Amino acid sequence: MRNRSALVIVDLQNDFCPKGALPVPGGDGIVPVVNRYLDLFMAAGVQVFFTRDWHPARTVHFKEFGGSWPPHCVQGTEGARFHPGVKMPADAVIITKGESPEGDSYSGFDGFDPVGLDFEASIKGRGITHIYLGGLAGDYCVKATALDGLGRGFKVTVLLDAIKGVDARPGDSERALEEMLAKGAETSTIDEIDFT
Numbered sequence: 001m002r003n004r005s006a007l008v009i010v011d012l013q014n015d016f017c018p019k020g021a022l023p024v025p026g027g028d029g030i031v032p033v034v035n036r037y038l039d040l041f042m043a044a045g046v047q048v049f050f051t052r053d054w055h056p057a058r059t060v061h062f063k064e065f066g067g068s069w070p071p072h073c074v075q076g077t078e079g080a081r082f083h084p085g086v087k088m089p090a091d092a093v094i095i096t097k098g099e100s101p102e103g104d105s106y107s108g109f110d111g112f113d114p115v116g117l118d119f120e121a122s123i124k125g126r127g128i129t130h131i132y133l134g135g136l137a138g139d140y141c142v143k144a145t146a147l148d149g150l151g152r153g154f155k156v157t158v159l160l161d162a163i164k165g166v167d168a169r170p171g172d173s174e175r176a177l178e179e180m181l182a183k184g185a186e187t188s189t190i191d192e193i194d195f196t
């Protein structure tokens, strides 16, 4: 049922796009299809969520402080803004994650909505049981969000044409997808989308 569904676009932010601080190769290539999904889901009355990676300048997530990554998506910077080509619906709900200086927070389920509800509470409160997932990076935050969603009993459909992986090791995206499928995720592309 379409109103038990949500479209969740993960971390489609400047720093994950070419020229950003932690670029996903071709990451901005998903923007046109994400806009098509937005049109389609909005027309069907489906609630849309955008997660954003939103780090303090000093966090154990960054290499300099013991983590894995160059500084990226620092709160309030241009790199942390959503890609300017995304047609963000006025009633989209933004889920903010990665604010703690003490953790990584890859999953959207580590994030909070604007009134401070965690993502699970925020979607459950809206009666949502099925999430359709797109965004960046396919082999990190999209994967983590999918696995958390499945683990919490949500139906998860990965939008294959609206994700893009880092592939730090060749094959990471492929393995991420296999793991999501093994845990029960379904997949779709824009031409196959069916809300019934």
Ligand code: VGL
Pocket: 011, 016, 053, 069, 106, 136, 137, 138, 139, 140, 141, 142
């Ligand atoms: C992400 C690495 C570090 C992501 C966030 O959004 O996939 N990846 N922080």
Ligand code: ZN
Pocket: 053, 055, 061, 072, 073, 098
């Ligand atoms: Zn991050």
